[in-house]
Amino acid sequence: MFSLKRKTTGEALFDIANNLVMLCICFITLYPIWYVLINAFNDGNDAMLGGIYWWPRMFTLKNFDAVFASPGIMTAMGITVAKTVLGVLVHVFFTAMVAYALSRKGLIGGKLYILLGTITLFFNGGLIPTFLLNRDLHLLDNFLVYIIPVMFSFFDLIIFMTFFREIPEGLEEAARIDGANDWSIFLRVVLPVSMPVIATIALFHGVYQWNDYFAGIIYINNPDLQPIQTYLFRVVAQSSSNQMMVALQGSSVTKTVTSQSIKLATMVVTTLPIVFVYPFLQRYFVKGMMIGSIKG
Known part of the structure; x- marks a missing residue:
């Protein structure tokens, strides 16, 4: 027979406090990613007004159209x-x-x-x-x-x-x-x-x-050999998004996108592929790390 040990008041309070702390850490970690994602799917001109915290206010895919239409x-x-x-x-x-x-x-x-x-x-x-x-x-x-x-x-x-x-x-x-x-x-x-x-x-x-x-x-100096992360670095750090806006002048997407929305959409495009791959390798990753840390 197994007896169920009841938690003391101190243990119960510790579990509650521990869960609250972990929830706060998860929120602090994940919310910036969520903020980038919802603003990438929001109309660029509308996003400049602020006030977007949880869901896109004016959903659009024009930002991503602009990203994939940009040269290079x-x-x-x-x-x-x-x-x-x-x-x-x-x-x-x-x-x-x-x-x-x-x-x-x-x-x-x-x-x-x-x-x-x-x-x-x-x-x-x-x-x-x-x-x-x-x-x-x-x-x-x-x-x-x-x-x-x-x-x-x-x-x-x-x-x-x-x-x-x-x-x-x-x-x-x-x-x-x-x-x-x-x-x-x-x-x-x-x-x-x-x-x-x-x-x-x-x-x-x-x-x-x-x-x-x-x-x-x-x-690398040849632009045809630069990887996507270097491309993103130049978009974010060197204001290449302004050049992208110039390159897109005359197209329909320029009416709804801004340089900031292009930056956010580019971040999403460059990040999501590796995020999707990770879950398929996670179980092997944990097992392999346990082998390297416990055995030997």
Whole structure:
């Protein structure tokens, strides 16, 4: 028989206070996103009057028509999708490959490699040496500048390595008896059973690639190679929305949109895709993080 323990008055009050605090934190976190969303769907001229807090007062899609009609945004979106997909594939494969090698016992110099990699978690060359290195590698105004410099992360390697060390050695031994070499074991045995940690790292790096605007500012001068986040940065920080308004002069959308409404609509367009992807990877993300934090 199980007995239900009644909460004391102090425990009940603590639960109520705790729930209220968490609700306040959720509201403070989510309301700015909601505010941007409702104003992006509101008439630009009407939004300038203020007073819009919970729902669009004059619902319209003209702001988004203006965003997608602006020159360069679809090219920037394509660059972002391409660098996110390719960047995730290269990063996950290369980092997993190195992590698998370092997780195996008997690797010559393995402890030295881990020590050198750990140092990189705390120190780096800085922006100017990194820029000069990428210049000497002919990566300026090159799409590969989004891929090659971040194809490996020692932090992600630690998560991979912790997971690989928990894989039963019997799986590898059975594969070797069947004549498999190291590459076959890695590709056909290790990677298929590592989907939770692969999804975790893919989510980490995918969010980074999607949100990264700094590389486009520092290394890219060609507007046809700038990602959507760099495009958004120029809209918000450099008043490119005014240029967009000029480019849209004469079209029907200019009567209902403003530079501010275009900025808000652009934020929504650049944010929603990665927000929609996250729920599908969340369960793998939580499982992979638990593996990296509890085991090992």
